[in-house]
Every structure is written in structure tokens, then in C-alpha cells.
């Protein structure tokens with residue numbers, strides 16, 4: 639018997655087809671709480687989460703893709719009952735300097751951790767999610783009136799998995815391929 643968190647990680651998969659069932663407010667609060675508690679560089683908490691529930695805006699998000707309607711990838715976003723649009727910024731001066739010294743965008747890492755916390759918490763609650771990194775930032779910012787000083791990092795769709803369809807498990811590399819003991 640491994641730790642419960644490992645069972646959640648092992649069974650999670652991206653869900654791109656959703657049941658027509660709304661997400662309960664108490665469950666949504668727990669999902670957001672797991673983002674709020676995520677670690678971040680110097681505890682900077684550079685994130686903001688736009689919890690999009692408006693069906694019209696969600697449909698529009700599914701269309702705000704870099705290559706427009708010529709590429710249909712991500713049109714499934716339109717069927718999600720909730721989409722969380724995660725931004726970072728403004729990034730404070732000291733944080734910018736420190737991360738420039740090591741040449742790493744820490745705020746990307748910070749937001750990514752928070753999003754994955756949400757994805758795993760959602761999964762434990764029976765709710766599926768899918769990360770979205772393919773979107774047109776300019777169009778998304780204008781649609782949601784996101785302040786200039788914020789950068790959209792990624793979205794997370796949320797929705798109960800549609801029943802009767804296969805939510806495929808993606809293969810992973812073997813541990814020997816990705817690990818070096820020194």
C-alpha cells in the first residue's frame with residue numbers, strides 16, 4: 639500500500655470530455671484552496687486565478703487559439719463547466735532580479751505548481767481537468783479584461799468526466815530513462 643497521493647497521481651489523466659454536471663461550490667473551494675497553499679519562490683505567490691463560469695466566455699476561450707479555427711485543437715474547452723485561467727504578475731523588482739541572476743522564470747514554476755495542486759485535488763474529488771498551454775494570450779486577456787501587468791501562464795479546464803467514453807492513460811518513460819544516480 640503506497641501513499642494515497644501516489645494513487646491519485648497514478649490514476650489521474652487529462653480529461654477532455656465532460657459530463658453535463660456542474661461542479662459543486664464546496665468542491666471548487668477545495669480545489670482553489672489547494673492552489674492558495676502551493677509553494678512559490680520566496681513565498682511570492684505571484685498568481686491570480688480567473689475562475690471562468692460564464693458559458694459564453696468559456697465557449698469563446700475554446701476559440702482563442704493561435705491559429706484560429708484552422709486548428710481545432712482545444713475546442714473541447716467549450717464543453718467544460720469551469721475553466722481556470724492562471725496568470726502571474728506583476729512580479730516585484732527583487733524577485734525579477736533574483737530570478738534573472740539564475741536565468742529562470744520562477745513565476746512560471748510557481749503557477750505550474752498551483753495548477754497541478756488543483757488538478758490533483760480535483761481528481762481526488764472525482765473531477766477531471768486538462769492543462770491548456772496552447773492559447774492566444776492577447777485574445778484571452780482582452781476577453782477576460784485581464785490587467786496589462788499580468789501574464790497568462792496556462793488554463794485548467796475542470797469538469798466531471800463524461801461517462802461511457804475512454805479517458806486514455808498516456809504512456810510514460812521508464813524510470814531508468816529519466817533518472818541518473820550519481
Ligand SMILES: Cc1cc2nc3c(=O)[nH]c(=O)nc-3n(C[C@H](O)[C@H](O)[C@H](O)COP(=O)(O)O)c2cc1C
Pocket residue numbers: 650651652653654712768769770771772773792806807808
Ligand atoms: C504545460 C502543459 C500544457 C498543455 N497544453 C495542452 C493543450 O493545450 N491542450 C491539450 O489538450 N492538452 C494539453 N496538455 C495536456 C497534456 O497533453 C497531457 O498532460 C499529456 O499528454 C499527458 O497526458 P495525461 O495528462 O493524461 O497523463 C498540457 C499539459 C501541460 C503540462
